[in-house]
Amino acid sequence: MSFVPMVSEVSASFAGEVPALEAAVVLWTEGKYDAEGWFREVNESWGNSGYVMRRGEETLGFGLYGPPEYLPLAGRFPFGPPSEEAVLLACMGGDARTRRHLLARVMRDLKGRNVAVLESISADLATQGHVPTHFLLESGWRPLRHGWYGGRPYTLTRADLGSTVEVGGLARGLIGRVRLPKLTPVRFPGANPGALVRVRAAAPPAAGERT
Secondary structure, eight states: OOOSOEEEEOOHHHHTTSTTHHHHHHHHTTTSOOHHHHHHHHHHHTOOOEEEEEETTEEEEEEEEEOGGGOGGGGGSTTOOOOTTEEEEEEEESOHHHHHHHHHHHHHHHHHTTOOEEEEEEESSOOTTSOBHHHHHHTTOEEEEEEEETTEEEEEEEEEOSSEEEOHHHHTTTTOSOEEEOOOOOOOTTSOHHHHHHHHTSSOOOTTOOO
């Protein structure tokens, strides 16, 4: 058994065996697909749409992404769906170290396919099936809009993949130096990204209040 974590694409035949991936696909497709059926259709019509990290037989985490039209839950949020030109990063499973490694692979994959924009409807509070907002902000993503859905706060975040530079901070100590999209961290006036999430997540808006 190898003790070195390995990252591979998620195939349709293997998708149902990845813990929590089935639930994520059901969530984002609003129950229209199971994991095997979704990956079969999307991989054939669009291309690779997921990565999984494993150590031997143990699954450490996964990344799920694709065109927004294949992830209809994205249209339910009050700040509107992702941009038409964007690919949506729907979910990442695993601890922070695993997510950083998987995020690097997802972005490198999409950059190689000439995708210019990657967006995510991230969760300001820990929410199953979503990427944590603080994780993306710490990785240099840009917050676009905020809103509440199902009584919980979310942020539409973006990474522009138009140009590449070495970003060692994102993957240092995990996969060495990699070529990744150039990202510029954004801070809100008077608060750091972590503080923003805590403030926004403090309480839902009052009735009639605009988000």
